[in-house]
Amino acid sequence: MAKLFLGLDSSTQSLSAVIIDYERRKVVYDKSLNFDQALPSYGTQNGVLPNPDPLLKHSPPLLWAEALDLLFATMKKDGVALGEILAVSGSGQQHGSVYFNSRAATALANLDSRKSLVENLQGIFSRATAPIWMDSSTAAECAEIRKALGGVKATAEQTGSDAFERFTGPQIRKFYKTEPEAYAQTASIALVSSFMASLVAGKIAPIDYGDGAGMNLMDIRKKIWHAGALKATAPDLAKKLPPLADSSKVIGPVSSYFAKKFGLNPVAQVFPWSGDNPCSAVGVGLIKTGMAAISLGTSDTYFGSMTNCRTDEQGEGHVFGLPAGGYMSLICFKNGSLAREKIRDAYGIKSWKEFGELIATKPPGNNGGILLPWFEAEIVPRVNRPGIHRFDLDEKDAAANCRAIVEAQMLSKRLHAQWMKVTPDCIYATGGASNDPALLRVMADVMNCHVLRIEISKSAALGAALMAAHGWLVQAGEKPKWETVVAGFTDPIPGSEIRPNPEAAKTYDRLIEKYAACEREALAKTG
Numbered sequence: 001m002a003k004l005f006l007g008l009d010s011s012t013q014s015l016s017a018v019i020i021d022y023e024r025r026k027v028v029y030d031k032s033l034n035f036d037q038a039l040p041s042y043g044t045q046n047g048v049l050p051n052p053d054p055l056l057k058h059s060p061p062l063l064w065a066e067a068l069d070l071l072f073a074t075m076k077k078d079g080v081a082l083g084e085i086l087a088v089s090g091s092g093q094q095h096g097s098v099y100f101n102s103r104a105a106t107a108l109a110n111l112d113s114r115k116s117l118v119e120n121l122q123g124i125f126s127r128a129t130a131p132i133w134m135d136s137s138t139a140a141e142c143a144e145i146r147k148a149l150g151g152v153k154a155t156a157e158q159t160g161s162d163a164f165e166r167f168t169g170p171q172i173r174k175f176y177k178t179e180p181e182a183y184a185q186t187a188s189i190a191l192v193s194s195f196m197a198s199l200v201a202g203k204i205a206p207i208d209y210g211d212g213a214g215m216n217l218m219d220i221r222k223k224i225w226h227a228g229a230l231k232a233t234a235p236d237l238a239k240k241l242p243p244l245a246d247s248s249k250v251i252g253p254v255s256s257y258f259a260k261k262f263g264l265n266p267v268a269q270v271f272p273w274s275g276d277n278p279c280s281a282v283g284v285g286l287i288k289t290g291m292a293a294i295s296l297g298t299s300d301t302y303f304g305s306m307t308n309c310r311t312d313e314q315g316e317g318h319v320f321g322l323p324a325g326g327y328m329s330l331i332c333f334k335n336g337s338l339a340r341e342k343i344r345d346a347y348g349i350k351s352w353k354e355f356g357e358l359i360a361t362k363p364p365g366n367n368g369g370i371l372l373p374w375f376e377a378e379i380v381p382r383v384n385r386p387g388i389h390r391f392d393l394d395e396k397d398a399a400a401n402c403r404a405i406v407e408a409q410m411l412s413k414r415l416h417a418q419w420m421k422v423t424p425d426c427i428y429a430t431g432g433a434s435n436d437p438a439l440l441r442v443m444a445d446v447m448n449c450h451v452l453r454i455e456i457s458k459s460a461a462l463g464a465a466l467m468a469a470h471g472w473l474v475q476a477g478e479k480p481k482w483e484t485v486v487a488g489f490t491d492p493i494p495g496s497e498i499r500p501n502p503e504a505a506k507t508y509d510r511l512i513e514k515y516a517a518c519e520r521e522a523l524a525k526t527g
């Protein structure tokens with residue numbers, strides 16, 4: 001019998017499933033469901049609830065639950081051998097939080113397969129919506145937590161990151177300050193990843209070290225809840241947080257809800273889900289120190305693997321746990337694919353192919369034209385007031401603006417990743433936009449590094465499937481090596497390598513100075 005493992009990915013805009021046949025080293029199923037299109041009644045835009053305050057970004061947890069029902073129904077309809085799946089793990093957009101009341105644990109343990117998940121989950125939340133990673137409304141709470149922990153450097157050293165607006169701790173503090181009664185009614189707080197795992201397992205799931213590190217609440221070195229950070233965040237928080245766990249520690253079998261309703265193997269094991277970035281790191285095979293990847297998704301992220309924990313003194317970057325052991329360093333740029341889309345649409349460009357062709361009509365360096373695409377408040381560099389800034393760039397020139405946004409995104413990665421001290425031999429490109437050769441050409445030239453692609457752009461879901469396989473093998477008493485687990489799944493596509501062009505690379509060595517000066521000028525303007 002084939003050894004099948006399922007990886008799910010609950011991202012900002014969609015829910016995806018990847019199933020691997022472990023022995024044959026093959027992805028045998030790959031499907032995505034876009035939230036806005038599949039479930040329009042929730043009224044989300046790109047997976048987020050519209051709000052007049054541009055800093056407030058929430059999503060409905062029931063949308064994610066309904067999407068899970070729909071995706072399982074789709075897999076069943078597609079004839080997927082759900083009864084043969086041995087284990088399930090998953091990935092979730094990081095930092096977002098879901099608030100359960102005291103009825104949740106019982107409701108999860110008794111999910112009734114004759115009803116929908118949404119019907120089963122009525123009345124179990126102490127907060128109707130979940131703040132997600134795009135939210136920037138907690139600057140005051142960040143300042144309070146940072147002060148209590150001893151400043152930027154000390155906060156990063158203890159929790160892996162400076163206090164960030166989207167991180168779960170500052171979000172919990174804001175909830176406690178603004179809705180103290182609802183906070184008091186909260187019995188358990190979940191991340192998006194542990195919320196989804198709780199549904200699949202039918203019990204409150206633990207938080208894994210990878211995603212736990214994105215909360216400003218975990219002691220990054222000891223991998224336990226950090227007492228000082230909990231105290232600085234909200235009262236009684238220790239009681240409301242689930243345990244932290246290694247991603248290979250089984251939670252239990254799947255809830256009978258999924259077995260009865262969709263024919264999932266009733267003894268299939270559920271493993272702790274992790275954040276999309278830690279899962280992507282596994283999904284591109286980042287398991288040895290010094291490897292690096294760039295993910296081009298709703299957010300763009302640049303991450304590398306490291307054995308020992310080294311944090312960013314300046315407080316721009318993050319350290320998360322790596323499900324394959326050790327740590328990953330990461331910087332996150334909020335203005336990723338949605339910003340590229342805004343430029344594409346502003347110039348009436350019909351397709352990404354046309355966008356790429358326009359980029360190629362302009363020379364590397366774009367004749368000095370620079371665009372700072374802060375359509376949304378930005379994370380790196382920290383920008384609280386959104387705005388677009390052009391330097392030596394004609395707003396009417398469509399091709400120059402397309403080239404400018406991609407160059408700015410790559411230059412920003414190069415500039416702000418210096419603390420990571422990773423000088424990789426090559427960069428793995430992943431995420432939806434990594435299929436776009438024009439973007440990868442700019443990436444290779446700006447980073448002055450070979451760029452490689454793996455077969456599947458859904459690296460987070462693939463990483464989750466590999467985590468399920470690894471966990472299952474551990475449970476079976478085998479001592480699987482991560483190199484062996486990922487082998488064959490994360491090999492680069494033959495011929496996909498893009499080598500930097502030495503002349504273009506020299507141009508960017510010069511342009512990075514101008515880019516940095518433009519950033520300083522724009523930051524001074526936005527305050």
Ligand code: XUL
Pocket residue numbers: 012092093094095133166214275276277297298299300301318332
């Ligand atoms: C990482 C981050 C985003 C989210 C959504 O810190 O905020 O990458 O994980 O993808």
